[in-house]
Amino acid sequence: CLGEVKEQRLSGITDEVVAMQTKLDLAGISEEQLKNVIIAYEPVWAIGTGLTATPEQADETCGVIRKTIAAIYSEKAADGIVIQYGGSMNDGNAAELLAKANVDGGLIGGASLKTDKFTAIVDAANA
Template sequence: MKKTVRKAVIAGNWKMNKTRPEAKALLEELKPMVADVKDVEVVACVPFTNLETALAVTAGTNIKIGAENCHFEKSGAFTGEISADMLAEMGVEYVVLGHSERRQYFAETDETVNKRTKAALEAGLKPIVCVGELLWERECNITEEVIARQIKLDFFGISADDLKKCIIAYEPVWAIGTGKTATADQAEEVCAFIRATLAKLYGVDVAETITIQYGGSMNAKNAEELLSKTNVDGGLIGGASLKAADFTTIIKAAVNG
């Protein structure tokens, strides 16, 4: 299946950055820059404190808003957590789940990522589920084993119809926030493997419809080469999403990719 049948999704992951006034300023700067973009889904995944501001600023535009996490329970004694239903009620459309920083610093596991993904789907959100290998796992040549395990566990019990509502972001952990980037060929190789793994689990027809992003230090300089690859359908962008001009350059690269 040709790549053109899968809509590219460029999602900014702001992480723990930007106050509300800063968020408003960034999005106001971004809006006119991407106003004419039609063939790429533009998403800003922002801290919980910025969601209301972001939704207000982008109302009526082509910029969608996402959150950076959600809990798997609907409500209850989970101090400091936010449920998928709370996000959906606000008008949030996307949510990042299983990011390597959540796995590393907050003890996220494939089991909890699976629960969160199911909760997000039930609430009507579009999950961006992150998978990727550590540096030692790549050096030991077990990248495919690691990725296959994550795919099987993160999407365990999720139907083909629900899988089609998900995006998978391949983020080699050794390239997150380090300035290091997988080569375009390395990114393509793993994204193609992810699609092949999905094909084994759900069938080729389903696998060919799934948007797979690359999420390891994609920036304005390397985006064009990465996004030109057949199985790289978009990007989950960290630092570069905090600058409107850089983020726009990546979005325009996706339009051309």
């Protein structure tokens, strides 16, 4: 998991923070090992708050992660990695978030505790 705090988002440094976190988190990981890695972008300000990044913000930030991976490894590695969004994804926003090019899945927290809500998220992922 990686992600920025609210102050970093408001200061406009999300891209720099997330790129640095990606580099640090993947230090010592080979391109071969990267095939077994799943990254979750989870903005700290969204954890357990009910707040979520807009689909556009999530796509943009997951795109920064993907571009950073391409710069470290290769375009092929960046295209192959799974990047999930984990900032309060729920049945009401899953379809929009999962429709974004750089969001490959969801890291579901509280919304997984209610069967009907979780089922709606799964349905959105399979649409």
